[in-house]
Amino acid sequence: MSYKSPLLSLPGAVPAEAPDEGVAAHYGDLFREQRTLADGGGVVDLSHRGVVTVTGEDRLSWLHLLITQHVSELEPGRATEALILSANGHIEHALYLVDDGATVWMHVEPGTKEALIAYLESMKFFYRVEVADATAEYAVVHLPAGSIAEAPEGVAVRETAYGRDLFLPRGELESYAASHGPAVGVLALEALRVEAHRPRLGLETDHRTIPHELGWIGTAVHLQKGCYRGQETVARVHNLGKPPRRLVFLHLDGSEVHLPGHGTPVRLAKDGEEGRQLGFVTTSARHHELGPIALALVKRNVPVDAELIAGDTAAAQETVVEP
Numbered sequence: 001m002s003y004k005s006p007l008l009s010l011p012g013a014v015p016a017e018a019p020d021e022g023v024a025a026h027y028g029d030l031f032r033e034q035r036t037l038a039d040g041g042g043v044v045d046l047s048h049r050g051v052v053t054v055t056g057e058d059r060l061s062w063l064h065l066l067i068t069q070h071v072s073e074l075e076p077g078r079a080t081e082a083l084i085l086s087a088n089g090h091i092e093h094a095l096y097l098v099d100d101g102a103t104v105w106m107h108v109e110p111g112t113k114e115a116l117i118a119y120l121e122s123m124k125f126f127y128r129v130e131v132a133d134a135t136a137e138y139a140v141v142h143l144p145a146g147s148i149a150e151a152p153e154g155v156a157v158r159e160t161a162y163g164r165d166l167f168l169p170r171g172e173l174e175s176y177a178a179s180h181g182p183a184v185g186v187l188a189l190e191a192l193r194v195e196a197h198r199p200r201l202g203l204e205t206d207h208r209t210i211p212h213e214l215g216w217i218g219t220a221v222h223l224q225k226g227c228y229r230g231q232e233t234v235a236r237v238h239n240l241g242k243p244p245r246r247l248v249f250l251h252l253d254g255s256e257v258h259l260p261g262h263g264t265p266v267r268l269a270k271d272g273e274e275g276r277q278l279g280f281v282t283t284s285a286r287h288h289e290l291g292p293i294a295l296a297l298v299k300r301n302v303p304v305d306a307e308l309i310a311g312d313t314a315a316a317q318e319t320v321v322e323p
Contacts, residue, residue, distance in 0.1 A: 022048035026185035040146025042184035047139035050113030056129035076101035089233025094201040191285035212243035246321035252292035269307040
């Protein structure tokens, strides 16, 4: 049976679509919920995301060998994010991590934890580590930047510039949302993510995406470390070349009723809908201040000042990743 959050029983809750099935898209007023988040209020239910823990005295040194981030000396309570790449440098997993001094906590995209755990288990060898699926016991909730809501004692917290992710015992999800709400749907959080140009695995990525294309160098990829799968590609592209594609931010024509969905072709406006496809929309959203916006992945040589169309919708681009 597919997951269904208890917060979907709240008044006005509208279920989210893929990849966020199981939680609320919104609770009846999308723009109000966005403004609440932007002002530092509300709680976002991310309990559909996978939670994986790593314990054992070798946990940080072991993870350091497998992921793109420098974590061998990660301080307790310091949040970070990392990727796992294929041998060819393509992105396979995105991990959102924090170590509490005894356990590394990470949350991952829905539907990815099984493959991640299988890979981690295959790489344990002689290291003193234990990998566990903690999704049944813990739920992720997000508090926006500026929130004055407190985390319960003993709960692992990832604090970043964009807010805090709490690894909350599942039995406390409803009571926490009730006392620290209002509850805010994932569409509001997605709109703010698009505004901030932040990529997401499975939306901004496909089977051949490399970190350079999305601006993940520096935030999720540490360039002063080696010894991880795919590192050769990361170093070669950084030092000798340019990625084949780049992430852009799009201001969409606000007169259109519909939003271009994930995968919608992006073309030069002057060539029209029959022109050559230069990329595709990765995420689109309705923003409470900016109107309809999107992220898209386009060929590197698309001029930065070119007027684009996403499907049949006019789109003005802003540079996220330099060509």
